[in-house]
Amino acid sequence: MPDLFVQGAALGALVFAAALAAVVRGPALAIVYPIAAVAAVALGVVDLGVLLQGGVLTARLPIGLPMIGFHLRLDSLSAFFGIVINGGVLATSLYGMGLDRVKDLTPRVEPLFPLFAAAMNLVLLADDAYAFLFSWELMSLASWALVVARHTSIDSRRAGHLYLVMAAIGTMALIFAFGGLAGPSGGYAFDTIRAHAPGPMIAVLVLTAALVGCGSKGGLIPLHAWLPLAHPAAPSHVSALMSGVMTKVAIYGFMRIAFDLLGPPAWWWSLPPIILGVITAVLGLLYAVFDGDLKRVLAYSTVENVGVIFVALGLALAFRANHQDAAAAVAMAAALLHILNHSWFKSLLFLGAGAVLHATGRRDLAGLGGLIHRMPRTAVFFLIGALSISALPPLNGFVSEWLLFQSVLAAPAMPQTTLNFASPAIGAMLALAAALAAACFVRVYGIAFLGRPRSEEAAHAHEVPLIQQVAMGGLALLCILGGLFGAVIVAGLAPVLTALVGSGLPNSGAGPTPFSLIAFNAARSVYDAPVIALFVAIASLTTLAVVHRLSERRTRRGPAWDCGFPDPSPTTQYTASSFAQPLRRVYGAALFSARESVVMPPPGDTRPARFSVTLVDVVWATLYARPGRAVLRLSERLNALQFLSIRRYLVLMFAALVILLSIATVMT
Amino acid sequence: MNEVYDISHLLAGVMLVTSFALLYQERIASVLNAFAAQSITLALAVAWAAWSQDRPDLFITALIALTLKGIIIPVALHRTVTRLGIHREVEKVVGVGIALMVGLALTGLAQALLMKVAHGPLSYASEQLALALAIILLGFLMMIVRRNAVTQVVGFMSMENGLILAATGARGMPLVVEVSVAFSVLIALFVFAVFVFRIRERFDTIDIEALDRMRGDRR
Structure with missing residues (x-):
């Protein structure tokens, strides 16, 4: 109970900081970042305590809907995600101070x-549908307002x-999901939902709605379209x-919903997340490779990583449905670890992109270059990311x-x-x-940080303040x-793992050293990171x-190599x-209708030859632009209906009435 | 017992006939007369229901129907029409023949619907309800096949007549509802009257086409 009190106090401090910032003006506004950093530490420590010591904290506040209230619950899953979130909040708050x-x-x-x-x-704390949707919408609206903070830019407004x-659309899907989970009796508290698992037909609806609702927030293709526009539009x-x-959070x-509220899974539940996840992973990176904007490349890479995580979750669902606990634990461990890791390196990369943006004022890769000389520390941190x-x-x-990959290798053992x-x-x-992904980040790093500056701004870049280096350095560490x-x-x-799939990794801790990771057994799947690191270090030295x-x-010091x-x-x-270009020629022609064209001026003409590339975003064109x-x-067309005469409206009403009466007469 | 229903059916049937009569009138004055006849028949039907069902409160409803819709409103509209000097012919959207055919089809629809609901031959109460529904639909039809604002008012009140007939047919309907229905008619009359005068003030006509032209309606 005191732990939940600490959580409440820290959340209160965050809301207080928000209110304070709404009142004060000028440099005093920066006060929110230290408050947010302290609150994130407090929240993270409580989460860590709950994760390590186990146990479930619950509370019920007398606000919210009548008869339902506002249930709060902190279990190991919420605590794990709390650590992910508050680590990110801490790093970005430190960065914000500078x-x-x-x-x-x-x-x-x-x-x-x-x-x-x-x-x-x-x-994370919400333990009933109302509390969940309320905080979900609060999160959406707050982030939306941050995206349009620079509302004078047309791109921000469009994003x-x-x-x-x-x-x-996503929240509407989630409302359907919770409606299906709550059933006709309207038990919206998660405890009630856990006690009454819905039938198979309802489960399909709930799973679809949850995939749409959470997938649209997480950027699952084809619901990703907003993400590469909105994420870069916000301050870094x-x-x-x-x-x-x-x-x-998505x-x-x-x-x-899928692992806790929906009850025991059926094996085919795993197919939508796996298929969508695989498509998202590959397409997301192709988008990233073809894009020329530093922050948008990072946003597309987020789309890819969300796809990878969904594949892991789908595999975990399939293994769990088949009662292959060890494999389910490996897949779930992969998902959780990737969630944690991605929050670290993606935050690091976005902060690095923010540093580049601050130093040069540019986000387009075509205008960067050679930053490793002007911003050596940022360059090292970005390289690690x-x-x-x-x-x-x-x-x-x-x-x-x-x-x-270990869990993918175990997939052929499934009966389906x-x-x-x-x-x-x-x-x-x-x-x-x-x-x-490797190609994408070789490209980003090589173009932005190596070579010679491609613009005046990049040539006069400067290193960012120390506190921002601390934020990036911490994440790199x-x-x-x-x-x-x-x-x-x-x-x-x-x-x-025990809470979600029933068991932890089977042979955890049985390896040759305490730091060797064992997926299934010590004989065939061991990864010993410190040993490999030592080997890499010795070999390179x-x-x-x-x-x-x-x-x-x-x-x-010689001139930089240029072919x-x-x-x-x-x-x-x-x-x-x-x-x-090579990747564009291989993958772009079919998936993006990539066309290259060369315009050669006739002999004698002094104009330069022009080479141009056109890419069509097929997903956008078919699923967004056309509808x-x-x-x-x-x-x-329907607009004309607003300007009819009274008599015509009456005719419409009369026709509707007569048609309905006729249907009632004819139907059996 | 049967003669009780026979008489109430007779009165409801007369109301239906006046509804058809409303549809084929050429002049506003005769429309108003037909409406007055329908309202007086309604008053009789309600009074008969009050006597036969032994519900004295329905006499009040009958009185309201007689005085308000049988006498006051038709007389007031007659005077309005005369005072405004509006041309007395009714502008039709569709011809009388077609309007009557549609009306016949609607009556058949009402009958078929009630037979459907009752699963077979109609009881006396359902028959009464079928007649009332037909009157309501014909009132609605009247509103859309005539272009004149006065005839639209009449069509609307004819619908109300059908509703009251249906309400008295059903047992146990409290007076409160009927009073509110009567009031709604009164309010509607007010609204339409104001409406008519406003149109007249502005366009020197109560042909609602003028209103459409003002709003730039395409036809």
Whole structure:
């Protein structure tokens, strides 16, 4: 009970900070960030305590709907997500302390930032449908207001509009989901729902609605369209929070419904999350590879990671339905660990993008370059984030991907033919996604930080304040530690695994060292991160020593390599778009209708030749633009109905009445 | 017992006939006369129901129907029409023949619907309800096949007549409802009267086409 009190006090502090920021003006606004950081620490410590010690905290507030109240509950799943959220809030609050009030922010940001953080925490605590939807909507609205904080920009307004529409659709789907769960008796408290699992038909509806509701918030393709517009439109520390953390709240919603409230799963429940997840993972990265905007690339990469997490969740559902507890635990551990890892490296990358944006004022890769010289520390932190997200050992991204592939390898043991045949495809698509992720981040890092500056702004970039470096450095350190000691983290997740799939990892802790992670058994699936790290370190140091011994000792500075043709103009370098060309030719033609065209001026003409590429977003064109146009056309037609004469309205009413009466007469 | 129902059916049938009569009148004055006849028949029907069902409170309803809709409103509308000097011919949207055919079909529909509800041959009470429904539908039809505002008022009140007939047919309907129905008719009359005068003030006609032209309605 005192723990919940601490949570309540910390949430109160966040709301107080929001109210304070709504009143004060000028530099005093920055006070919200220290308050938010302290509150995040308090919330995170309570969550960690609940996760490690076990136990469930509950409370009921006398507010909310009559007869239902406002139920709060903190169990191991909520506590785990609480750690994810509050880690992100802490890092972004630290980063926020160093923000430039004139360049990076508008006064609309501060009142909403702590409110957004409080709303996300409240979603985790909610233990009835009303409390859940209330905090969910609070979270959506607060983040929407943050997206349109810079409302003078047309892009922000467009992104905000699309976001609002998609959030409304998502919440409507969730209302249906909870309506189905509550059933005709209207038991909206989660305890009541747990006690009465719905029948199979209702379960299909609930699962579909939950996938639409949570998938639209998390960015599952084809519901992702708003995400790459809205996440980058917000100020960078808010982008980090939205992309790194809010998508996790969406996943929490799906897990709460699919693994907790909906009762024991059937095996085919796993198909929609797996199929959508695989499509999302591959398509999301293709979008990212073809895009030229730094923050939008990161947002698309978030879409990909959400897809990967949904695949892991789908596999966990399938294994659990087949009572393969060990495999279910591996898949679920992969999902949870990837959720945690992604919140770290995606927040880190977005903060790094924010630092670049602050230093150069540009987000387009075509205008960046050579930042490693001007912003050396940011460059190192960003590199660690990029290596982690590309799943390179010994960093944390690899641990969760490794666990995921272990669970995919176990999928052929399932009795269902569909899943047996699907599992190689799933594995291949995930491998493709992993390779594309590496390509994507080689491109981002190489274009933005290496080479020569492509613009005046990039040439005069400067390092960000110390506190922001601390925020990024902390996250980078977490990525390294999470990679080395993934086994310890997975051991800490045991209560969540037990609660969701019935058991923890079977042979946890039986490895040769305390830090070796064992998926199934020590004989065939062991990942020993510290040993690998040691090996990598020894190998690279030896190579370095040999190279230094054989080569000249003196350090020389020469011109940056540019395909062997030294040219003073930085435009002769590789560009973001030329780096993507091979992938665009392979995947772009069918999926994005990519067309390349070259315009050659006739001989004698001094105009330069022009090479241009057109890409069509097929998902947008078919699923958003076309229905949008249809709705517009239909409403233009129906518009005439507003200008009829009274007699014609009466005719319409009379016709409706007569038709209904005739139907009543004819029908049996 | 049967003659009780025979007489109430007779009166309801007469009301239905006056409803048809309303549809084929060429002049406003005769429309108003037909409406007065229908209202007086309604008063008789209600009075008969009051006597036969031994419900003295229905006499009040009958009195209201007689004085208000049988005498006061028709006389008031007659005077309005005369004073305004509006041309007395009724503008029709569809011809009388078609209107009567549609009316016949609607009466058949009402009968068929009630037979459907009753699963077979109609009892006396359901027969009464079928007649009332037919009167309501014909009142509605009257409102949409005539273009003149006065005839629309009459069509509306003819619908109300049908409703009251249906209400008295059902046993145990309290007086409160009938009073409120009567009041609603009164209010409707007020609204329509104000409406008529406003149109007249502005356009020198109560042909509602003028209103459409003002709003730029395409036809």
